[in-house]
Amino acid sequence: MxxxxxxxxxxxxxxxxxxxxxxxxxxxxxxxxxxxxxxxxxxxxxxxxxxxxxxxxxxxxxxxxxxxxxxxxxxxxxxxxxxxxxxxxxxxxxxxxxxxxxxxxxxxxxxxxxxxxxxxxxxxxxxxxxxxxxxxxxxxxxxxxxxxxxxxxxxxxxxxxxxxxxxxxxxxxxxxxxxxxxxxxxxxxxxxxxxxxxxxxxxxxxxxxxxxxxxxxxxxxxxxxxxxxxxxxxxxxxxxxxxxxxRGATTLYGEIIGWAATHDGAHTRRGSGGSVSQYARAMRLAVDRAGLRPGDVDLFVPDALGVPSYDATEAAALREVFGTRGVPVTSYKSLVGRLYQGGSALDVVTALLSMRTGVLPPFAGLRRPRTDHGLDFVSAPRRTRPDVAMIGARGFDGFNSVLVIRRCGVETTSSGDGEANTSADNGAARQERAA
CATH class of the missing domain: 3.40.47.10 (Thiolase/Chalcone synthase)
Structure with a gap:
């Protein structure tokens, strides 16, 4: 294996x-x-x-x-x-x-x-x-x-x-x-x-x-x-x-290449917003473990809590890791609610489908984005195929988790006789080096 x-x-x-x-x-x-x-x-x-x-x-x-x-x-x-x-x-x-x-x-x-x-x-x-x-x-x-x-x-x-x-x-x-x-x-x-x-x-x-x-x-x-x-x-x-x-799998949605989890080390208090440094640390660790740099990330799906102090903390962590270049940020949560553990799993599905379809979906419900956050919110569908996506999630009382996934360099397609054919796209060699 x-x-x-x-x-x-x-x-x-x-x-x-x-x-x-x-x-x-x-x-x-x-x-x-x-x-x-x-x-x-x-x-x-x-x-x-x-x-x-x-x-x-x-x-x-x-x-x-x-x-x-x-x-x-x-x-x-x-x-x-x-x-x-x-x-x-x-x-x-x-x-x-x-x-x-x-x-x-x-x-x-x-x-x-x-x-x-x-x-x-x-x-x-x-x-x-x-x-x-x-x-x-x-x-x-x-x-x-x-x-x-x-x-x-x-x-x-x-x-x-x-x-x-x-x-x-x-x-x-x-x-x-x-x-x-x-x-x-x-x-x-x-x-x-x-x-x-x-x-x-x-x-x-x-x-x-x-x-x-x-x-x-x-x-x-x-x-x-x-x-x-x-x-x-x-x-x-x-x-x-x-x-x-x-076994001839017909679809490889993506590969999990990096992850990290940190903790604020303090109880969650109303109005605090959590730790910028610990959330940013989780992002850096996940990218490092993936063998990549922040500039290699093409899409970020945030926790998007909707509480102003926590949104500000998430924005600050993103600025700290991605700098002035930024990274495209999108979320659909205002359409469905916060699904807790289910939401971050669904975020991964969303990122994988973005890779598969070549579309960055717009950030839902963002009528008046906070300009002081300094983020690159996806305001309309973007036709581009992200190779690397990062998903962030935070849990009550200080949990911070980040996952990095990559579009697979090896794709399989099913032929008419049911046999699976394997081919490598142009990104395979680069992905192999990164791995």
Missing amino acids: SGRAVITGLGVVAPSGMSPGEHWDTVVEQRNRLRRITLFDPSPYATTVAGEVADFDVTGQVDGRLIVQTDRWTWMAFVAAAQALADAGIDPTELDPYDLSVIMASSSGGNQFGQRELQRLWSQPSRTVGAFQSIAWFYAATVGQLSIRHQAKGQSSVIVSEAAGGLDSLAHAARLIRRGSVVVIAGGLEAPLSPYALSCQQRNGWLSTHSDPQRAYLPFDEDAQGHVPGEGGAALIVEDLDHALA
Whole structure:
């Protein structure tokens, strides 16, 4: 095995769509998917707008027995992982079980299941909860259920670092590939929309209270006042390059070539904005480990929290690393909400699709960009094919994570007889030297 981690399959369940293609169309066409919360009555809460996965239905996709035993969050992961495996052309039953791992991120576990059972506990005379309460809302439940469903007996883990976890899961997947693993299901999904979950989220003071979906979440904008929550995310198949080529994989979306995680070393306090130096340090480490320089990065997908102090910190870190040259910056989060761990995984999908289509999508919802940030916001679609993309994410209480991906120098195309042909594009030699 080469030890090189390539992404061969994508699966998306998000407010932006139920597939990578639907998500990409939403991003490019700037369709706002935020709406007043319908999963419960949000009237008692200051935040009433969120990004919901509209009309999500697992009928026929998840066994009825599992529907009873698991939460909406896990159902989404079942669907996204199945998409990603199908997209990669991988049948888990044809793999050695010890060659398949699951590394997923989660912030809060099965909120809807927990909400229902806790209400049952405190409102009914029996004062009991269902037998599956202890596992359905447990933050590691989805990893466990996916490993059972696909008989994945390789090293598996759950990552917990709030919104940074989606990137951390992919970084850990790449580490496993370098250590000899073959295929990893990675990424993250969330379902943080229940009364109890929303109450918890409001405690940090970061949530927007604007009731207009078009104005509720405006990162880096003069009118930014916080974010709104969202559900869903993405699952990605991370695979050893040699294994992918040997089995005739038809699509190599990109290669994970660098990553880093740092911590502010201090508790998050309202109004602070976090550490510029630690976030910038994560960016530099990720670029250095990729064997590149900041000038080699063609696209940056930011955390884009929408809290003015945190946006200012992110902008300052970018200026510190990329200097006056800057780097194109784009985000779609104002269209779907902040999906926490799921959001950073979906950011990676967005960057990969940008590489594949040769389009830098516009920064959504940016009506009055803060000029003092000094960033190169993508204001309209740019026809250019990025070779290297960097994704940044930050988690509550000081987590900073950065991932660097590169467009694959080796592309495979399927011939009419089903055989995979391998060719090297003009960037292959340069990418090999960088690796």
